[in-house]
Amino acid sequence: GPAYYRATFNLEEAGDVFLDMQTWGKGMVWVNGKAIGRFWEIGPQQTLFMPGCWLKKGENEIIVLDLLGPEKATIKGLDKPILDMLRAEAPMTHRKEGENLNLKNEKPVASGTLKPGNGWQEVKFDAPVKARFFCFEALSSQNGNDNAAIAEFYLLGENGKPLSRQHWQIAYADSEETRGGNFTADKIFDLQESTYWSTARGDKYPHQVVIDLREEVVVSGFQYLPRAEEGYPGMVKEYKAYTKMSPFKF
Known part of the structure; x- marks a missing residue:
């Protein structure tokens, strides 16, 4: 479910970078208190542009709000954005093939x-x-x-x-x-x-x-x-x- 994630990272020098959000669900990112943008599991929204002027040498703080929950709570910096890569959609429904609920021996409350x-x-x-x-x-x-x-x-x-x-x-x-x-x-x-x-x-x-x-x-x-x-x-x-x-x- 929805949750905030916070981490710090250290830089030897600051510069423009794209944040790779591929392992995350859907939500928003803040770096050093500035809203970087929204991420989502479709093409261009899987990477977020991070201007170098908002980063600093030494320790930086990143906060992620993920409404769905990540597969892995990790973020990488990339030179280029991800624009056209589609992620395989997980089935939206909550019933496996051939699955049938058996309430025969259950007593209702x-x-x-x-x-x-x-x-x-x-x-x-x-x-x-x-x-x-x-x-x-x-x-x-x-x-x-x-x-x-x-x-x-x-x-x-x-x-x-x-x-x-x-x-x-x-x-x-x-x-x-x-x-x-x-x-x-x-x-x-x-x-x-x-x-x-x-x-x-x-x-x-x-x-x-x-x-x-x-x-x-x-x-x-x-x-x-x-x-x-x-x-x-x-x-x-x-x-x-x-x-x-x-x-x-x-």
Whole structure:
């Protein structure tokens, strides 16, 4: 997830250089307090021009904000920019080929029906449970269509307040729409109510999304936000929620 990285480097002499950001995801760089630019994993945005006048002999400081997280937290100086090299795109979806979630022997911690309408809805469990993995299963939609959508999703802690989502990762999503836009399941915790997870057209209910919380927590319920548009498209009606300390079976 998003994080800042800080390092220092020493120069015998200062001069123009291109910073090689190939092993990083997407974000911004500051050197000696000056904003150098944004990097991204496409052609010209993989290197950033660093004017020599902003560097100095001796110790220099570099700070990187990476929104996605790097493969390797290293930066090299280059004589020339990278302009036309494409990086192979990793699959955007969160389901391996042939992978099917098996909930047959799992007991839900909650099940019920959400009320139709825009805005947040909150569900409280009968009792708090320990969890490392959480599965939300959508059984039907409010409008009777096959599509399921979630704009934002929070788990509630023992005190009833939302838990931090900083380290969350999607372990599995049965269906994600990527042909008509980027509607992958990680949109449910990206802090933006205008983006959302949406299942692919034609994929039928039930739909499931599994979150790896990356830490052991106590969960007492959840909050669900449907899409903000009129008619709350894709809003889930009937649901089940599952928690586990070990990974779900596939």
